[in-house]
Amino acid sequence: MKWMTITIGLLTAIATNALAQTARLNPTTDYALINGVIHTMDEAGTVAEAIGITGNEIVYVGDAAGLANVIGIGTEVIDLEGNMVLPGFVEGHMHPTAGALIMRGADLQIDSIDGILERVRTYAEENPELPIIHGYGVRLHLWDDGYGTKEMLDEIDADRPIFLWGVDGHQAWVNSKAFEIAGIDENTPETVPGFSFFRRNEDGTPAGWIVEVPAQMQVLSKLIDLNIDYTKAGVREWLPRFAAAGITTAHDYGIQGLGQDEGFQLMADLAASGELPIRVQGNFYWNDPNLDPIPPLEAMREQFDTDLVSARGLKINMDGGDDAYSALYTEPYSDNPDASPNPIIPFDTLNETVLRADAAGINVVCHCFGDAAVRAVLDAIELAISQNPPRDRRHVISHAMLVHPDDIPRFGELGVTWDSTGAWMSLDPAMQSVTLQRLGDERVKQYSPMRAIAEAGGNVSLGSDWPAAGYISEYRPLVAIRTAVMRQLPGRDDVPPLGGEEARVPIDLAIRANTINAAYGMGKDHEIGSIEVGKLADLVVLSENLYEIDPNTIHDVEVLYTIMDGNLTWDHTKQ
Structure with a gap:
């Protein structure tokens, strides 16, 4: 579905006298979008009012007058009616396939054991035919x-x-x-x-x-039979919701529940049939130290390498979480000093594998919950940089809920992206109970050091990790941006901001973290993440200007339209 749909249901197509006078017989632009507040997210922070698109590519960004050089007879002119336009949201960490497997049945996200049991009982009674x-x-x-x-x-x-x-x-x-x-x-x-x-x-x-x-x-x-059809049904259910949230690209951190080849093939099949409204760049998921992940990853990289579905990196699982005493910290757990979790991947195996992967041009993305896990991966990357030839590296450490102060500047020094989940950046009930017990108040205040890492020169990105969560499973970027900015979950503004007001993230940084910075972490910033000439036509149109409203209300802003690869993937008027 091309932009013609937008002219019917979204924006009134107009052709002003000035544009008509400059129309040429051989137009180069299929669509011209005018009268917008277009925050391009380029390095200069350019705000434009018009965009020209040919096929799936942006060919013009600037003011309306400049369109005279690229439009002509046949160009469709679309009025944005003053709405805010951003690059399509880039999810720096997500599990679209695994999430479709998990998010089935009764939604049990409530703060009551009795309430959970009642919801399960109701679901069971209402679905007597389910096995x-x-x-x-x-x-x-x-x-x-x-x-x-x-x-x-x-x-x-x-x-x-x-x-x-x-x-x-x-x-x-x-x-x-x-x-x-x-x-x-x-x-x-x-x-x-x-x-x-x-x-x-x-x-x-x-x-x-x-x-x-x-x-x-x-x-x-x-x-149950965890086959392709079962998983595909769940994926088909969730993909439209991602598009409705303004997501145009997802960095998949691991396909689970299916064979990894099967999961990538599922997405490739959806792309081939025109049913995939997001780009998916995935990784080979590795949590078995007895398995050499490089050969199967290289095979997958060769097999899946299209604009919409690709296998690129190595996902390394280093530790678990604080709730099960399986996160790796440099200091003992406050409530259980004898807990001594082992890394999922031994440090010597980690070093050797990262060294080989880096030498082969493979970027690694790592689940590192605690500061000791973060340090181990930073050390492995530093070793690889010291021994391998220079290249354009895009290694990522994800979660990094706690980073030792000595390691905060190392993200910038080593060119490593810090990726974490905006919706987790609050003193939610799980944080106030489990995490405070495990770590104590002082360490919890240092949790999710997004602003500190950015100010120290590191690239920071946001990824929901959907469907995984500590308290609320949330995939919508606007909720992540709002929570990162306020360091408080919507509806819980009576709770102090996580880390204090000084930990709050500027709105511009939060938006960049869910667009160009996340694209950088994926190594796709030359294609997506900002609205610039030569990049792919991935855009999201919002009902409010995020720079001008009360940041407490960011999560209430409506996604009006989402465009991915020049195609309209979400139109609020059609719902």
């Missing part, structure tokens, strides 16, 4: 001591398996029937000892809680 009862978004901070048990779910339905995803996507709560079907009992060895396992009762029987994706898949794969 499995699904739910997602169980918040992990709700239990002061212990976790939900299988018996609590057995009371709802003991005859059908119940599988409820935790809000972080890394844990799950299931009933006895799920364990029975999956063949999990007291004699079942842990899936990945110390990392992915079943919480157990004193007698060794599984208690009801599953930790990390490998063990989750060990159970879920026995409950």
